[in-house]
Amino acid sequence: MSTIGAPVNRTDAWAKVSGAARYTAEHPVAGLAHAVLVTSTIPSGRVLRIDDAAASALPGVLLVMTHENVPRLPPDTRHGKVQPPGGRRLTLLQEDTVHYNNQPIAVVVADTFERARAAAALLRVEYEAAPAALDFGQAKQASYPPGKVQGDDPDTRQGDLQAGMAAGGARVDATYATPVENHNPLETHATIAEWHGERLTLHDSTQYMKGVQRTVAAIFGMAPEHVTVLCPFVGGGFGSKGSAWSHVVLAALAARRLGRPVKLVLDRAQMFGPVGQRPRTEQRLRLAATPDGRLTAIGHDTIAHTSMLEDWIEPCGIVTRMLYASPNRETTHRLARLHAGTPTFMRAPGEATGSFALESAMDELALELGMDPLDLRLANDAQRDPGKDLPWSSKSLRQCYEIGAERFGWRERDPRPRALRRDGKLVGWGMATATYPANRSPAACSATMLPDGTAVFRSSTQDLGTGTYTVMSQVAAETLCMPLDRIRFALGDAHMPEAPVSGGSTTVASVAPAVQAAGRALRLKLIGIAAADARSPLYGATPDRVGVDRGADGAELYLLDDSARRERMADIVARHGAPVEATARAEPGAERQRYSMHAFGAVFVEVTVDEDLGEIRVPRVVGVYGVGRLLNEKTGYNQLMGGIVWGIGMALLEETLVDGRTGRAANGNLAEYHVPVHADVGDIDVQIVDEDDPHVNPLGAKGIGEIGITGVAAAIANAVFHATGRRVRELPVTLDKLL
Ligand code: MOS
Numbered sequence: 001m002s003t004i005g006a007p008v009n010r011t012d013a014w015a016k017v018s019g020a021a022r023y024t025a026e027h028p029v030a031g032l033a034h035a036v037l038v039t040s041t042i043p044s045g046r047v048l049r050i051d052d053a054a055a056s057a058l059p060g061v062l063l064v065m066t067h068e069n070v071p072r073l074p075p076d077t078r079h080g081k082v083q084p085p086g087g088r089r090l091t092l093l094q095e096d097t098v099h100y101n102n103q104p105i106a107v108v109v110a111d112t113f114e115r116a117r118a119a120a121a122l123l124r125v126e127y128e129a130a131p132a133a134l135d136f137g138q139a140k141q142a143s144y145p146p147g148k149v150q151g152d153d154p155d156t157r158q159g160d161l162q163a164g165m166a167a168g169g170a171r172v173d174a175t176y177a178t179p180v181e182n183h184n185p186l187e188t189h190a191t192i193a194e195w196h197g198e199r200l201t202l203h204d205s206t207q208y209m210k211g212v213q214r215t216v217a218a219i220f221g222m223a224p225e226h227v228t229v230l231c232p233f234v235g236g237g238f239g240s241k242g243s244a245w246s247h248v249v250l251a252a253l254a255a256r257r258l259g260r261p262v263k264l265v266l267d268r269a270q271m272f273g274p275v276g277q278r279p280r281t282e283q284r285l286r287l288a289a290t291p292d293g294r295l296t297a298i299g300h301d302t303i304a305h306t307s308m309l310e311d312w313i314e315p316c317g318i319v320t321r322m323l324y325a326s327p328n329r330e331t332t333h334r335l336a337r338l339h340a341g342t343p344t345f346m347r348a349p350g351e352a353t354g355s356f357a358l359e360s361a362m363d364e365l366a367l368e369l370g371m372d373p374l375d376l377r378l379a380n381d382a383q384r385d386p387g388k389d390l391p392w393s394s395k396s397l398r399q400c401y402e403i404g405a406e407r408f409g410w411r412e413r414d415p416r417p418r419a420l421r422r423d424g425k426l427v428g429w430g431m432a433t434a435t436y437p438a439n440r441s442p443a444a445c446s447a448t449m450l451p452d453g454t455a456v457f458r459s460s461t462q463d464l465g466t467g468t469y470t471v472m473s474q475v476a477a478e479t480l481c482m483p484l485d486r487i488r489f490a491l492g493d494a495h496m497p498e499a500p501v502s503g504g505s506t507t508v509a510s511v512a513p514a515v516q517a518a519g520r521a522l523r524l525k526l527i528g529i530a531a532a533d534a535r536s537p538l539y540g541a542t543p544d545r546v547g548v549d550r551g552a553d554g555a556e557l558y559l560l561d562d563s564a565r566r567e568r569m570a571d572i573v574a575r576h577g578a579p580v581e582a583t584a585r586a587e588p589g590a591e592r593q594r595y596s597m598h599a600f601g602a603v604f605v606e607v608t609v610d611e612d613l614g615e616i617r618v619p620r621v622v623g624v625y626g627v628g629r630l631l632n633e634k635t636g637y638n639q640l641m642g643g644i645v646w647g648i649g650m651a652l653l654e655e656t657l658v659d660g661r662t663g664r665a666a667n668g669n670l671a672e673y674h675v676p677v678h679a680d681v682g683d684i685d686v687q688i689v690d691e692d693d694p695h696v697n698p699l700g701a702k703g704i705g706e707i708g709i710t711g712v713a714a715a716i717a718n719a720v721f722h723a724t725g726r727r728v729r730e731l732p733v734t735l736d737k738l739l
Contacts, residue, residue, distance in 0.1 A: 073092060
C-alpha cells in the first residue's frame with residue numbers, strides 16, 4: 001500500500017495545465033503599479049546624470065527612481081550584506097558606480113506596464129566611463145584564490161603530484177574551457193512588493209523563501225516576522241533564484257516610496273547580468289596512470305571569473321577530490337575578476353563544469369593507455385572517499401556502469417575513432433561518470449488534522465516545478481496511513497516552519513524527513529488525546545502499544561494487543577472539537593562526519609556527426625543512477641531526464657557570448673541563446689539501481705535535481721571524439737569546431 005516510490009501524478013498537475021496555478025507576476029493585487037528595471041549600458045564607470053524629463057512627462061508615470069532620489073539605506077545593509085546563499089552583494093542605487101554592463105541603475109514605475117516600459121526607454125543616461133576588465137585571458141594573469149570553496153580550502157594536496165606524474169607511464173596534461181552560461185527558466189525573476197504600514201508582503205519567485213525574508217528584513221532593519229514572502233509556484237530556478245537579487249529590494253523601495261504595491265518583472269535580456277550566471281572556467285587536468293590503468297596522479301586547477309562585487313567560485317575541483325582513487329592528488333581554485341555580473345549557482349555548480357574536464361581527460365587517458373574508457377573507470381573506482389578518507393554511506397557506481405554498458409551495448413564498441421558509420425554519418429560512442437553530493441539541511445514541518453479527517457502539512461519550502469508538492473504529500477500520506485487525496489501539502493509561505501534553500505539537490509532529503517517527523521508527532525498527539533478520553537476505545541493506551549492502519553473508512557489507530565479496540569483519527573479530532581496540530585524538526589546528525597554521501601551514475605551517449613556540415617545529433621543516451629530511494633518514479637525519472645537534457649544543451653548549445661568591447665551579452669535572448677528543444681533530444685533511457693542507504697536521511701533518498709546534468713557534456717564530447725577523431729576541449733562543441 002506504500003505510496004512512496006509509486007509513479008504518482010503531480011498533485012498540482014491540474015492546477016498547472018488549467019492555468020489555476022498562479023506564478024508570482026500573476027497575483028492580483030489592488031492598486032498595483034508596474035515597474036521596469038533600467039540597467040547600465042556600459043561595463044565600468046559612474047552614472048553622472050539621468051535625465052528623466054521626457055520619461056516623467058509621459059502620462060501615467062509615477063516614479064523614476066535613480067541613485068539621486070532613492071531612499072537611503074543604512075550603510076551596513078546597503079549592499080544586502082547577508083551571508084550567502086540568502087544574501088548577495090547587491091546594487092541598490094545607493095551609489096553611482098557601475099560594476100558591469102546590465103547592472104540596475106534605475107526603476108521606472110507607471111500605472112501600466114506599457115507606460116513604464118515606454119518611459120524607461122526615454123531616460124537619458126550620462127556616464128563617465130572607466131576602463132573595464134573584460135578580457136578573461138588578461139584577468140587571469142592576476143588571478144587569486146577565493147577564501148573558501150564550499151567550506152573547504154581552495155587548494156588541496158595529497159601525496160606528491162609531480163612524483164605521481166613521473167611514475168605513470170601514460171599521461172594527460174590538457175586544458176578545458178567552459179563558457180558563461182545564463183539561467184533561462186521560463187519564468188523570469190519577478191517580485192510584487194506591498195507595504196502595510198511597517199509590514200511588507202512580497203510575492204517573489206524564489207528557491208529560498210526564508211532567504212528572501214531574512215535578506216529583505218536585514219536590509220530594511222525589520223524583524224523577519226514582519227516580512228511575508230509568498231511563492232506557491234516557481235517556473236524554474238536552476239540556482240539563479242537561490243538568492244534575493246537587487247530587483248527584489250528595489251521593488252520594495254519603490255513600493256514604499258509610492259505608498260502602493262509595485263510589480264517588477266525582469267525581461268529576458270535582464271536574465272543576463274543582474275541575477276547570476278555560470279562563470280567562464282578554464283581547467284587544467286593532469287592525469288597519469290600505470291599501464292594497467294591505475295591512476296598515479298590526478299590534478300585539477302580551475303580558474304573561473306567573478307565580478308568586481310563579490311568573490312564567487314565555481315568549485316570545479318570538488319569532483320576530482322572524491323571521484324577516483326589515486327595516491328597523489330591536487331586541486332586548486334583561482335578567481336579572475338571581470339566587470340561582469342556576479343556568478344552564482346547553476347545546476348550542479350562545480351560538478352557540471354568539473355566533470356566535463358575530468359571526464360574528458362579520463363577519456364584522453366584511456367586513449368593513451370589503449371584501454372577501454374569504461375575499464376579505466378572501473379580500475380579506479382574509489383572504495384572510500386579519497387579526499388575525506390571516509391567510507392561511502394552507499395555507492396552503486398559499479399552496478400551503474402555495468403547496467404548502463406549492458407543497456408547501451410557498450411561492449412560492442414570498436415575503439416578506433418571514425419570506425420563507425422550509419423546513413424552516411426559518423427557515429428561515436430562516449431561515456432562518463434556522474435556524481436553529486438547527497439546534501440541535507442535542517443528543516444521543519446507542521447501537520448494538522450482537521451475534523452473532516454483531512455490533514456494539512458506545511459513547510460516553507462519551494463516547488464521549482466520538480467514535484468515537491470507531490471512527493472511530500474506521498475510521504476505525509478504514508479506516515480499517516482492516509483490516501484493521498486486526504487492530504488494537502490502547503491508550501492511557499494515564509495511564515496511556515498523553516499525549510500532550507502531548494503538548491504544543492506537538498507529539498508527532498510531535508511524536508512521529507514521533517515514531513516515524516518511531523519506526521520509521527522501528530523499521530524502521537526492524537527494517541528495522547530484518545531488515551532486521555534474515557535469515550536475513546538483507546539482510553540488508557542500507551543503510545544508504544546498503538547499502531548496505525550488504513551482502516552475501512554479512513555486511517556485508524558488501534559491497540560497492538562487488541563486490534564478490535566480502534567478508532568478513526570478523524571473521529572478523535574471531531575470529538576476533540578478543534579484541529580490537532582503538531583510541529584517537528586528534522587536535521588542531519590553525526591552520520592555526516594562518519595560517512596561521505598554522494599549519488600553516482602554512469603552516462604553512455606551515442607552521437608552522429610555529419611562530416612560535411614559538422615552537425616552533431618544525440619540519438620540516444622543511457623543514464624543509470626544510484627540515488628538511494630526514489631520517492632516518485634514519475635517525477636524522479638523526469639528530474640533525471642531533465643538533467644540529461646540540460647547536459648545536451650551544455651555540450652552542444654549553451655554559451656553566453658559576451659561582447660569584448662562592451663561586456664554585454666550579445667545573445668541575451670532565447671532566439672540566440674540556445675537551449676535544447678524536443679528536436680535536439682533523442683531517446684533518453686534513465687534507469688535507477690536499487691540502493692539502500694540507511695545513513696543519508698530517514699527516507700534513504702538522495703537528491704536528484706543535479707546529478708542528471710553531470711558527466712553528460714563529457715560523454716558527448718568523448719563520443720564526438722570517437723566519431724570524428726577531433727578532441728574538442730572547449731564547450732560548447734559547435735559545428736565550427738569540427739570543420
Ligand atoms: Mo541548484 S544550482 O543548487 O539551485
